[in-house]
Amino acid sequence: MSDSGDSDVAWTYYKDRPEWSDVTPVPEDEGPNLVVVIAHSDKFVDVYDYFRAVLQNNERSERALHLTKDAVELNPANYTVWQYRRDLLKALGTDLRSELEYVELVIKNSPKNYQVWHHRRVLVEWLQDPTQEMELTGDALMQDPKNYHAWQHRQWAIKTFGLYEKEMDFVDNLISDDVRNNSAWNQRYFVVNNHLGWSDLNVQREICYTLEKIKFIKNNESAWNYLRGVLIHDKRGLTGNAVVTSFCEELYKNKCRSPYLLAFIIDICDEAVKKGEVNLLHSATRAVALCQALAGKYDKIRSKYWNYMCEKFKKAAEQEEIDREAANNIDDE
Template sequence: MSESGDSDASWIFYKDRPDWSDVTPIPEDDGPAPVVVIAHSEKFEDVYDYFRAILKTNEKSERALLLTKDAVEFNPANYTVWQYRRDLLQALGTDLKTELEYVEAVIKQSPKNYQVWHHRRVLIEWLQDPSLELEVTGDALQQDPKNYHAWQHRQWAIKTFGLFDKEMDFVDTLINEDVRNNSAWNQRYFVMNNHLGWSDYNVQKEICYALEKIKFVKNNESAWNYLRGVLLHDKRGISGNAVVTSFCEELYKNKCRSPYLLAFIIDICEENLKKGETSCIYNSERAIDLCQALATKYDKIRSKYWNYFSEKIKALQNIKTVEQNNMEE
């Protein structure tokens, strides 16, 4: 986008425009001995030389507003340009609905640019009208379902204006399209945490949802992480939910060796150990064995971590043994 005007034969440099003859451009000052000089096109330099000039004089005019549009065209990530454009919009009383249309066009060209999303957020705050935000962010996420800035803006709009009603359907669609879409799983947690709440019914419902998705793709880190997050709201803990433990054991019995399954079983063992519940299959010995399996076969890239975790389990077991002996004495 930054050099898109270079092929436009109709372009007239600002220095050659009669209506700008009263402005003295200010060249970029990189200091007496710049280490790395960034190469810019002649058009880029022309636009920004004049932008620095109006910024210095704090000119508030329609021509200044048009100049910021050219400046954005060459560098849509320039914070100062966007901030000055907002100052101009307020000073000139510009139609903000038209500005929203302009920003939407910029987003389509530069969807991962934080500054343009921030500009849109400010406009929505001024207008107090979020009616287009789900559609605009939805279009951006259709192009890239993991666009962080689009998700951030969407969450802000939903939470600020209470637009939760259809969000779970939107999330379901994304997860069904790509069950590994971590951003969609995060959005599901966002809706639960900020709207639907964690009643026992909702907790069990979300556990079942996660288990169904894991059954479909067992080596899916996103679903396993979501399951962990949901279980934080289960008063029985990660080790006390019989539906979850039975599901894990069934997978393990059927030769599933997903590192996420093994790590989950280790977590169950650790929680049981902390509770002092050792008279079951979730004990320190099993946790250590699984750490060894992960370190040597199923998750070798993180072997140091699993060796460390194994030592952590051993240390915890020693502490529990000492505590038990003291109680018996």
């Protein structure tokens, strides 16, 4: 769907159609001082000149509705065309089921167009019938698992009409196909957060699920971010969940130096310092060493950030050293 209509062999310009002879086309007014002139095709100019005319006259007719379809074909992202089409659908009492079929075809040709997805949403709201939305968005996401507009529409339909039942299976299949699919991880969080809830059982289940995925690919930012999101809902925090801390330390012990693992251990150290629960593994001193390793070797692209964090932890590490010396002096006495 683009400005390429001059190749249409059977196309008849609106200006040559007898049934449109009563309409005076309205040319585009681009102002007196043009900087860049867009080279539209003759077909584009013809269609939009007549579209502006019917819009100006606020014409409510079947021919105007058909005209909007031609205008959409040439520019499916034109908000004004879609809004006028919705006004016509209401005024003419058009069969909305047939409109759903039409919009599905437009989506298949222009799957990342916000305006067509918005039009679809309005139709579903009018009909109060979401029965086709899971399949439609599922098909779109099979073509492109990271299609933001499809995910947005799917989340809206699920939340509005309570369509959560099979969503975790759908998400799990996507993650199994591509464990780095950040959109699928986000959808998993959406389902738990809005439907299943963060009971302790669900929190621990999600932790175990995520750790298994990290075992599979340790350098997977999506899974590490999800783990952080889940642990927000664990009342024990990062330092208090022995399953997570033991998992991280085991990876580190086995020479894993994923920047996401090191960053996660730094977060554990940071929480331990703030809680006053410093130990041999989790301290500001260790955080300093990890920040230096990230800045100098494992995450050089963000070296400035890690150097900044290093300076922050150095102050806490100095205090740890003072406290350690004080404790040793007490023991000596």
